[in-house]
Amino acid sequence: MAARWGQLAVLLVIAAGSGSGWELSALPCSLYHFCECDFRPEVSALDCALARTVFGQHLARELLVKAVKRFVETELPSKPLVLSFHGWSGTGKTFVSSLLVKHLYRDGSRSPYVHHFSPILHFPHVQSIEQYKEDLKLWIQGNLSACGRSIFVFEEMDKMHPGLIDVIVPFLGPSWVVFGSNYRKAIFLFISNAGGEDISQVALEFWRNRKDREEIQLCDVESAISKAVLNNPKHGFWKSQIIRQHLIDVMVPFLPLRPCHVSQCVRSEMEQQGSEPQEDVVRSVTESLVYFPEEEKVFSSTGCKTVASRINYFL
Structure with a gap:
């Protein structure tokens, strides 16, 4: 009993230091490795959603679903799942991250175990970087003590x-390892244009050589991506x-989109707005892009x- 109260005290200190809005109701969850909070993974539904609403990204769909499926089906992972999304703006990185969260947590983006970080919003001043480091470390430690099944999404890494x-x-x-926590069940996601x-x-x-776009594999781009982020002194992953x-x-x-993929986006957006897609x-x-x-x-x-703003203009 004394050990259990000591453990509770440690968790209270961590939570208080994190400034995370962590509640006492989360304490029991952090004490047992089998507690899943509101983690309700639906990998098959995620795969279907990606196939139905994300266009031109066969590689992203394949890699993401495979990695998430393997991770959630492993009862005791050896390490957290760490993902990094790369590609130009407008290719679907943020949208796919929202689908991932939606199909992992019962309450989706409203779950208290989903945490977003923006360099512009949360870490705006370079002169405060040491304080940001301390705050970020305490925030993650406190929230992982509350729930090992937390996800941390770092947006715009190229501006970090x-x-x-x-x-x-x-x-x-x-x-x-921290007593009373299972950090290896967490997910970390980095999003970058780099x-x-x-x-x-x-x-x-591939296009110029008349090769099918679907033939592009991770090995064709992985090395170039690593060099692009590691050697860019303005990127959050620099060195x-x-x-x-x-x-x-x-x-x-995330691959650049062809005109046919843009057309699919337009049709999908019009349907979401409640209107019948008009081919004109x-x-x-x-054609306006x-x-x-x-x-x-x-x-x-x-x-x-x-696409969304242009639809309103042409309508």
């Missing part, structure tokens, strides 16, 4: 202050131990990012 993210390196490996140019170049070469120690389980590349509007929106290279016009420069 270099050196900041390495404070979480100990949480990502197999050896980090590597987008390299991914697009590979996709363009990061997360890359050097190979702590990322899967780098998920679909064509007008698709900028495509590259300038001579060949193979890929959309902005993906599907501006």
Whole structure:
């Protein structure tokens, strides 16, 4: 009994220091390795949602579903699941992350165990980086003590202050242990535009060589992505131990979108807005986007990012 009260005291201190809004009701959950909080993974439903609403991203769908399925079916994982999404803006990275959260937690993005970090919102001042490191470490430690099945989403990693993210390196490996916690059941997701140019170049070469887009595999782009983020002094992963120690389980590349994929986005968006897709509007929106290279016009420069606003304009 004395040991149990001592454990509760430790958790209370961690929670108080984290400033996470952690509640006493979460205490019992942190004391047992079998507690899953509101973690309700539906991997088959995730796969269906990706197939139905995400266009032109066969590789992202395949890699993500395989990694998540293997992770959630492992009763005692050896380490947290660490994912990194890469690709140009508008290719679906943020949307896919929202689908992932929706199909992992009963309450989706409203779950108290889903945590988002934005460098512009949470870490805006470079002169405060040491304080940010301390706050981030305490936040993650406190929330993992509350629920080992937490997910941490770091958006816009290409705008993160270099050196900041390495404070979480100990949480990502197999050896980090705190009494009363199971950090190895957590998920960490990094989202970045870095590597987008390299991914697009590979996709363009496949197109020029008349190879099927679906033939592109991770091995075709993984090395280029790693170099792009590790050697960019303005990227959050610059010289990061997360890359050097190979702590990322899967780098998920998002390919640039062809005009046909943009048209699919337009139809899907019109349906979500409650209107019947009109082919003249679909064509007008698709043709209004900028495509590259300038001579060949193979890929959309902005993906599907501006589709919603353009639909309203043409309607």
